Amino acid sequence: MRTHNAIGEVLLQHMLKMQSPSKEVQALSGEAIHLLELGELNKDQAGPDFRNARVKINNLIYNGDVEIDVSQSDWKTHGHHINRRFNSVILHIVLKRDTRQPFVYTSDGRKIQTIELSTYLDGSLSDEIKQLISDNYTPNTLKIPCHSLAPYIEEHTRLQLLQQLGIERFHKKSDRLMVRLKEIAYQKQLTVHEPVVSYAIPQEDMEKDLRPSDLHDKSLWNQLLYELIFEALGYSQNKTIMLQLAQAVDLEFISKIENDDHFEANAESALFHIGGLLSEVDIVNTEGGSEYLRDLRDRWLEIKPQYDGKHFATEDWHFFKLRPQNFPTIRLAGGVKLIHKILHGNLLEVLTQKFREIHNIRVLKNSVRSLFIVKSDGYWSKHYVFDSAKEAEIHYFVGSNRADEIVANVIFPLMYLYFKVFGQTKYAEKAMHVYCDVTIEVNNSIVSEMKEALAMDDHWTRSVIYQGMIELFRGYCSKNRCTDCEIGKQAFDITT
Numbered sequence: 459m460r461t462h463n464a465i466g467e468v469l470l471q472h473m474l475k476m477q478s479p480s481k482e483v484q485a486l487s488g489e490a491i492h493l494l495e496l497g498e499l500n501k502d503q504a505g506p507d508f509r510n511a512r513v514k515i516n517n518l519i520y521n522g523d524v525e526i527d528v529s530q531s532d533w534k535t536h537g538h539h540i541n542r543r544f545n546s547v548i549l550h551i552v553l554k555r556d557t558r559q560p561f562v563y564t565s566d567g568r569k570i571q572t573i574e575l576s577t578y579l580d581g582s583l584s585d586e587i588k589q590l591i592s593d594n595y596t597p598n599t600l601k602i603p604c605h606s607l608a609p610y611i612e613e614h615t616r617l618q619l620l621q622q623l624g625i626e627r628f629h630k631k632s633d634r635l636m637v638r639l640k641e642i643a644y645q646k647q648l649t650v651h652e653p654v655v656s657y658a659i660p661q662e663d664m665e666k667d668l669r670p671s672d673l674h675d676k677s678l679w680n681q682l683l684y685e686l687i688f689e690a691l692g693y694s695q696n697k698t699i700m701l702q703l704a705q706a707v708d709l710e711f712i713s714k715i716e717n718d719d720h721f722e723a724n725a726e727s728a729l730f731h732i733g734g735l736l737s738e739v740d741i742v743n744t745e746g747g748s749e750y751l752r753d754l755r756d757r758w759l760e761i762k763p764q765y766d767g768k769h770f771a772t773e774d775w776h777f778f779k780l781r782p783q784n785f786p787t788i789r790l791a792g793g794v795k796l797i798h799k800i801l802h803g804n805l806l807e808v809l810t811q812k813f814r815e816i817h818n819i820r821v822l823k824n825s826v827r828s829l830f831i832v833k834s835d836g837y838w839s840k841h842y843v844f845d846s847a848k849e850a851e852i853h854y855f856v857g858s859n860r861a862d863e864i865v866a867n868v869i870f871p872l873m874y875l876y877f878k879v880f881g882q883t884k885y886a887e888k889a890m891h892v893y894c895d896v897t898i899e900v901n902n903s904i905v906s907e908m909k910e911a912l913a914m915d916d917h918w919t920r921s922v923i924y925q926g927m928i929e930l931f932r933g934y935c936s937k938n939r940c941t942d943c944e945i946g947k948q949a950f951d952i953t954t
Contacts, residue, residue: 483578485571486530486560490516491549496524505543513549515571522548530555530572533562537603540565540940541950551575565950602911602935607949609913616912617923619944621894623933624926628893631871632878635682639875642678670880679876680800681709686868687796687830691789691856695776700789703733706768712797715761721802725794727757734770735787736844748845750837782842783852791838792855796830805829813873813885823896826869830861862898866921894922904931912945 483491497511506523513520523546527533530552538544545564550572561569602608608616673679685704692700707728715724730736736754775786782788799805809826816822832855839852856864870893877886897919908927909918917923933939940946 483573485515485573486555487571488560489571491571491573493524493549494519506547511548515548520548522546524549524551526551528553530557530559530562530574535603536606537940537946537950539563540603540946542566543951549573602907602931603938603940604946604949605911608911608945611945611948615948616914616945617917620912620914620917620923620926620930622926623929624922624924625890625894627925627929628871628874628890628922631867632875635686635872635875638685639673639678639682642681643672643675646675646678673879676806677709679806683806683868683872684709684797684800686872687864688793690864690868691793691860692786693780693784695780696786696789699733699770699774700786700793702768703729703770706770707732707765709797709801711765711767713801714764716801720757721798722794723753724757724761725797726791727754728761728765729790729794730754730787731758731762732765732767732769733786733790734772734774735790751844782848783857785842787841787843788838788852788855791834792832795832795855799829809869809873810876810885813877813888819892819895822892823865823898827858827861827865830856830864831858832856859900862900866893866898866900866925870921894920896921898924900924902928904928907931908935 481492483493485491492514494512494514495510497508500507500509500523506525508524508526511522511524513522513524523544525533525538525544525547527536527550530550532552533539533550538547539562542565545566545568547564547570550562550570552572552574554576555572555574560572562572563569685701688704689697689701692698712725712728715728717724731754736751777785796805808829812822812825816825834852834855838855840847842848842852870889874886874889874893877883877889898921899919902924905918905924905927908931909915912927914923914927918927930943930945934943934946940950
């Protein structure tokens with residue numbers, strides 16, 4: 459067991475005791491097994507643990523290889539079932555059985571007998587191995603089958619696939635944005651506007667190519683930008699409800715309730731109440747309510763009659779296992795300031811101008827990122843939730859890491875689509891070029907695991923590679939599509 463050497467040594471010691479032809483054990487299927495010769499330890503990372511073994515199964519003697527795993531399910535987890543290098547295995551030895559199936563299978567469909575070794579261990583040896591597992595065994599949480607083999611694939615092959623997937627992901631995002639832009643345009647044309655109703659857009663409208671003149675209305679792009687920013691602020695846990703909230707409390711409604719002197723307070727009141735994060739009960743039960751909460755309530759009493767859309771509940775939001783910095787309350791506070799930039803800071807025009815005028819891609823990326831970094835102030839600089847003050851001040855509602863994510867996931871594909879729609883091919887290509895070449899400083903759990911599995915320490919911060927790793931995991935690794943992946947094909951020696 460190359461990845462669990464300490465455990466492997468102890469198992470090897472016990473297996474050597476089993477090598478006498480008179481020592482019979484029983485496979486999970488009930489067949490009688492004699493391990494005649496274990497063979498030679500395989501020092502090649504790409505194949506079974508032991509080569510040229512001799513195993514007697516019932517009355518027949520087989521020559522081949524032996525694979526050792528901690529759990530029976532490791533056979534699939536490690537991708538042996540699709541790896542042609544394991545087609546010569548004649549015996550699978552595991553410490554413990556964790557599936558109902560008594561066999562494992564090679565990529566060509568051959569059945570392999572399995573021995574559960576813990577059945578034959580004495581108490582002291584079993585305890586020793588369990589302790590070694592506890593000390594040395596770290597499960598591969600993302601279940602990437604080729605995690606131990608991918609680093610041996612040529613770096614060029616890995617980089618080429620990740621770049622290709624990163625570009626595919628970019629175009630998927632751009633296509634999704636176009637679909638949503640058409641939806642917004644269609645809803646805006648409706649003569650009767652009922653926010654609670656979800657309208658199904660006719661298929662002919664979705665398939666129709668909109669002319670640039672159909673999309674000159676800046677409010678369409680502003681609403682799209684608003685929704686995308688809120689979705690990105692929600693992270694994986696709250697992105698859906700953040701997007702739904704931005705669609706319900708749209709910019710048209712926010713423009714109706716805004717007050718020149720109290721824009722943020724009115725917007726916060728609407729978002730917190732409609733989002734279900736603040737209710738009259740919360741205010742009454744908080745020692746009479748703080749001045750800030752009472753102000754939100756009073757503003758809501760004025761705003762409420764103007765809103766007839768969807769309402770959300772506290773239960774729709776996720777706080778569990780989130781860092782306080784990522785609580786929905788903090789993200790909404792930051793989101794309100796970005797809404798102000800959209801409506802009163804001409805954010806869309808600022809973005810397009812930067813893409814037209816800044817030629818250095820690193821300067822462009824940093825300049826765009828700075829637009830989405832939001833420093834804290836006011837009530838939410840000292841609170842994570844309502845009326846529970848914190849001694850440590852919150853410095854940013856939206857920090858540089860989250861701003862980097864917004865730039866990579868939202869702004870690059872949005873700018874690409876914007877310039878493409880209006881026939882400005884030069885700047886559309888520039889948006890794609892910047893996406894492919896710039897680096898981003900983000901900590902993402904999927905990317906952290908993938909960069910280790912693929913040995914991409916030197917390239918993973920490139921935006922296109924970063925996005926390619928996410929696409930690879932979600933589209934291939936998590937779905938066990940190894941036979942469709944160029945890395946998987948080479949790692950498991952798959953021929954098509």
